[in-house]
Amino acid sequence: MEIQKRKGEMIKCFSGEYGKTIGRIKSVGQELLESAQSKIDNKTKPLGALGKLENLAVQMSLIQNDLNPKLNGKAMFVFAGDHGITEEGVSAFPSEVTAQMVNNFLAGGAAINVLCRHNEIDIQVVDMGVVYEFDDHPKLLQRKVRKGTRNFAMEEAMTRSEMVEAIQNGMNVFLSGYDSAQIDIVGVGEMGIGNTTSASAIISIVTGISPKKATGRGTGIDDTCLEQKARVIENALKFHKPDSSDGFDILRKVGGFEIAGIVGTVLAAASTRCAIVLDGMISTAAGLLAYLINPEIKGYLISGHKSVEIAQKAALEYMGLEPVVDFEMRLGEGTGAALTIDIVDAACRIMREMASFDEAGVAEKK
């Protein structure tokens, strides 16, 4: 009750349309559940034999409120931001890599570019808070809130108004995309040296798993660095005492600008009944915050892939989601989501194109 009230007050901080966006989200309707399940059950195959593809086919039917779901517009937003927490020596790569990788995204040379080309997904890169001045580029959306978050070992990662601006920017990039071209599915990726520390902290707070358990090797840190990372998170949680049920409070204290951008896009996408594919641990941590802010987004969420990072599993279990693919990946950027978007596309085609026992004249089970 108290929390709901506080959340309500927080939402009032958002300007006009953005505040309304959060309120406009409605749970995925269940009206077609029975007919969608019956449609997939009557396809020419043993009951349930297409496994996860069947679940995705039914979920997409409900999201689109249509027994012939279709992916026309497929979008990927890759949010980038730097992290003050890197001062604590928590990452295997130097901070400069965030900007360098953004330039790699813009040049089309990163893994996410290759996978988006392969699956015909429109990619946009969003600078939410990189410590670098980028030139204009057709694939770059300049939404910088600040050059990097503050070091959350010492102070809150961002101010309240910075957080509101970052979430709004995240909503804005999706909603402008939505205006210009119908997006039926959106993948949310990220780049930000230091952001697994932020994501581990978020997941530890929300799910209650210990900071030590929530801490993984990120881009590949050694044992000493791993211990340091867990200690940094543990101390930060003691220092900030974030409210484990308040997504805004957690985001502001230990989050990142790219994470806030994902939160905004997830909320905006759900408000327009668009399917959302989360990626690895950071993207999932952001999805978790959006879920805390408005649990009605759940039916729109698809977990793109199982990350090697253990904390991701805790976050998915908290939301009751199961990852679609498990390729032992731990790259982020949206790479797992990009692969899964194509699987969702295949599942929609199964729902639309596959013949039923009746249509094909095939005998059913004895």
Place this chain on the structure above:
Amino acid sequence: MEIQKRKGEMIKCFSGEYGKTIGRIKSVGQELLESAQSKIDNKTKPLGALGKLENLAVQMSLIQNDLNPKLNGKAMFVFAGDHGITEEGVSAFPSEVTAQMVNNFLAGGAAINVLCRHNEIDIQVVDMGVVYEFDDHPKLLQRKVRKGTRNFAMEEAMTRSEMVEAIQNGMNVFLSGYDSAQIDIVGVGEMGIGNTTSASAIISIVTGISPKKATGRGTGIDDTCLEQKARVIENALKFHKPDSSDGFDILRKVGGFEIAGIVGTVLAAASTRCAIVLDGMISTAAGLLAYLINPEIKGYLISGHKSVEIAQKAALEYMGLEPVVDFEMRLGEGTGAALTIDIVDAACRIMREMASFDEAGVAEKK
């Protein structure tokens, strides 16, 4: 030694070019292993962060002996055949469904059609031994050896000359396809009511797991039918005493014509250095027999997906293969392979198109 001799004699039964095909198979060359691994390691990502995609990228480089592997021709052969063993009441669907499903494949309405269209894979259906006379159809290759195998609970499933003919037919469909258009990757699917019984028997014989353990629910049989199926297999193994190291002996005694077709295509594909994607339990059982006949095929094999059937796991472990996707599917037809072919395609693009740290000007790990 004795087995090698017997195998050699068996291979002599194949006519001219077919006999040579088996002998022509050479293990995948390892010359490029170091440079392929180094190429993928230097892409702009943490070491190993693309997980299974990296393994596939390296494997495809070795198969094609090219650091820029590419899938031009993508083919799927779906082999169909009926099984005398269905007389023993081992399946949930009536035998007629084999022919009905072949017609469904030809009409483009089955799951495998949808997934092949989605991933732009050329599909051909091969009648190896269906109890039905099909009209000519551009997508149907008529290679019927006999209308169904004999009931292997009572006698050997096929004669030696039928088996040789069936394997040759399987080689032939691949080799003629190979002549007309370069195939870089081939998926091997199947349809045949009763064929999980055959596949369970094969896997039990080769891997040594008990018939009971090797027996699954196939298209969805109940507990009574499951017990009956396991008993049928157990009795058949006692009766036939197949030689667990002789693929030909096992195939003849408890196999199927569609299984023999897959064996032939796998051997022919390996002889032309083509990547082979196995599908579910039946396809994997056929791959296992081809592997017994000539273990040098191993480097060309990719396990398309993890089946719900436990026996498949035993077969994969025997060959040292790990499945690419796990969507809890149990349909066969080649559906898991069709999904994985696109993942292999993505992995090849990663190898070709993704920038290295040097090319992108990205700093490496500290």
